[in-house]
Amino acid sequence: MQTPDTDIRTAEHPDTRPPLPRLTEGQLTPGGLSALPSVPPPALGVVRRAAHLPRASWDRLAGPDDAYLATRWLDVAEDTSGAAMRYLTLTDAEGLTGALATAVADADAPWLAGRPDTVLRLCAEEGRQGARELAADLPGDLADALLPGLVCGGRHLGRTTLLSRDGHDGQDGTGDRLLAAAERLAEEEGLRSVAFLHVDEHDTALRTLLARRGYRSFHSEGYHWLPVPQGGFAEYLAGFSAHRRRRIGAERRAVRDAGVQIAMAPLDPADIPRFAELEATLLGKYGMSAWTPARSAAILERALGACGPDALAATARLDGEIIGFALIVVHHDRWFAHRAGFDYAAQRGLPLYFELLFYHLVDAAARAGATVIHYGTGSGAAKTSRGCLGSGQYAYLRTASFG
Secondary structure (H helix, E strand, O other), rough: EEOOOOOOOOOOOOOOOOOOOOOOOOOOOOOOOOOOOOOOOOOOEEOOHHOOOOOOHHHHOOOOOOOOOHHHHHHHHHHHHOOOOEEEEEEEEHHHHHEEEEEEEEEOOHHHHHHHHHHHHHHHOOOOOOOHHHHOOOOOHHHHHHHOOOEEEEOOOOOOOEEEOOOOOOOOOOHHHHHHHHHHHHHOOOOEEEEEEEEEEOOHHHHHHHOOOOOEEEEEEEEEEEEEEOOOHHHHHHHHHHHHHHHHHHHHHHHHHOOEEEEEOOOHHHHHHHHHHHHHHHHOOOOOOOOOOHHHHHHHHHHHHHHHHHHHEEEEOOOOOOEEEEEEEEOEEEEEEEEEEEOOHHHOOOHHHHHHHHHHHHHHHHHHHOEEEEEEEEEEEHHHHOOEEEEEEEEEEEEEEHH
């Protein structure tokens, strides 16, 4: 069920903290900022490669729902997004107390749904809350006003956030220090904006921090997930109305009667070229004509290398040919539906999307002991119609134009 949208407006209290010292790679800030009389604050550092992070300490901060902020996925994002990554860390005697993953977005970045200019433009065109007003207050072309920019919270869509041992609103000021460091980093590198593009509406501590620091917000997307019933598909089906149950039954019969075979197995390197073709077809259908199978193949290969047996593939085959797939990333007891693709000509109108990504997946997830399937952003109506819960995502922007 979609939670009602709320919007935390920019606070009227500007940030009056003294500026942070200049940040350089590996540099630790002195203990003067926000220092307590007897206990020095966590030291701030900047790391430019995920391989150089204190990985075990970082991954302890990333919870079960933070698959895309775990270090193994940061490796994937680094190697496939074409973006310069920066990782801000706060460290005390016990290890990391806070962390923030960032990426530099420029006009050549192909990931349009993760760039502040294209996200704002599309949301303004769709009339999403706050987007038109914010776009109107920016001078000239949005790309010129916002790029290059520092995208914070991870190079993924949905639930972008910072990591903190004691919560974003802890008394140690972790969130404030990380945000101040990100802003100084952007300033030093000549970037025109700092942005969190998909902050969950329930991440109220971070939203309050961002508003207090002068960021302006707009509604950017919806995020969806499905609690996995222990009873698998039978229990899942029982949760729908009689009308919906009949429709789901008809959809499953249509797939079965067409001779389509659905299976779940670890990602097989031999299937990657076909998966890449299918994903490029799907993205082309939604206007991303510049996306190539080679780019999809590179991401799939890197995901397999990073995740190993935690990279699963749901496949639909007709007469031995793969006509649909979904890549599932396993993280703790959560499954993340990460990528998909379909042969629209071969499927002949069959409801493969629902069979592959919901009906079969729910059963497989229950058997594996998974508790949640994350479906991420986009296609909100379709996901909600098949039992997903949802929450609003909000973009937060800060530029020199906003003071």
